Amino acid sequence: MIANTPQPPYYAVIFTSERTDEDSGYAEMAQKMLELAQKQPGILDVESAREELGITVSYWRNLDSIKHWKNNVDHIQAREKGRNTWYRKFKTRIALVESDYHFHNI
Amino acid sequence: MIANTPQPPYYAVIFTSERTDEDSGYAEMAQKMLELAQKQPGILDVESAREELGITVSYWRNLDSIKHWKNNVDHIQAREKGRNTWYRKFKTRIALVESDYHFHNI
Numbered sequence: 001m002i003a004n005t006p007q008p009p010y011y012a013v014i015f016t017s018e019r020t021d022e023d024s025g026y027a028e029m030a031q032k033m034l035e036l037a038q039k040q041p042g043i044l045d046v047e048s049a050r051e052e053l054g055i056t057v058s059y060w061r062n063l064d065s066i067k068h069w070k071n072n073v074d075h076i077q078a079r080e081k082g083r084n085t086w087y088r089k090f091k092t093r094i095a096l097v098e099s100d101y102h103f104h105n106i
Numbered sequence: 107m108i109a110n111t112p113q114p115p116y117y118a119v120i121f122t123s124e125r126t127d128e129d130s131g132y133a134e135m136a137q138k139m140l141e142l143a144q145k146q147p148g149i150l151d152v153e154s155a156r157e158e159l160g161i162t163v164s165y166w167r168n169l170d171s172i173k174h175w176k177n178n179v180d181h182i183q184a185r186e187k188g189r190n191t192w193y194r195k196f197k198t199r200i201a202l203v204e205s206d207y208h209f210h211n212i
Contacts, residue, residue, distance in 0.1 A: 002196070014118060016109065016153055049155040054155060090208065091208040093111075097201040100199040105195065
C-alpha cells in the first residue's frame with residue numbers, strides 16, 4: 001500500500017539493502033520490526049518492496065522521532081543481526097519531504 | 107544495485123505506485139524512461155524494486171534538475187500513458203537528503 005502521509009513537511013528514511021543468502025529468522029524479524037516501527041511515536045507510515053534490491057521507506061513526523069526509533073533496544077539488536085547475518089550491503093538516507101503529489105484512477 | 111550518491115545534501119524523488127492489470131508496453135516504457143532519466147543533467151542514480159507496491163527512488167543534484175526532467179517531452183508522454191493505462195495509484199514525494207550512512211560486509 002502507498003503510505004498515507006500528511007501535508008509536507010515530514011521526514012523519510014530510505015533504507016536500501018542487498019541481502020545475503022542467509023535466511024535464518026529474517027522474515028520473522030523483518031515483520032516484527034515493521035510492527036514495532038508502526039507503534040513508535042512520530043511514525044506516519046511505511047512502504048516496502050524487494051526484488052534484487054530491497055527498498056523500505058518509513059515516514060516520520062520529525063528528526064526526534066527517527067532518533068528515538070534508532071535508539072530502540074530491540075531495533076538495535078535487529079540491526080546488529082542484520083549487519084552480521086542478513087545484509088551484504090545497506091544504505092540509509094534521511095530526507096526532508098518538501099512536497100508531494102498523487103494520482104488515483106477511480 | 108544500491109544507488110551511488112555523493113555526500114549530502116542532494117535530492118530524492120520517491121515514486122511509489124500500484125499498477126493496473128494492463129501490461130501493454132509497460133516494461134519497455136519503464137526501461138526506456140530509466141535509460142532516459144539516467145542521461146538527464148543533474149541525475150545521480152536510480153534505485154527500484156516492485157512487489158505489490160513499486161518503489162523507484164531517483165537521486166538528483168538539485169530541484170532544477172528534477173524540474174528539467176519533469177518537463178522532458180518523452181517523460182510527459184510516458185506519464186500521460188501511466189495515468190491512463192498502467193497505474194491505479196501513485197504518489198511522488200520530493201525530498202532533500204540531509205544525511206546518510208552505509209554498511210558493506212566484505
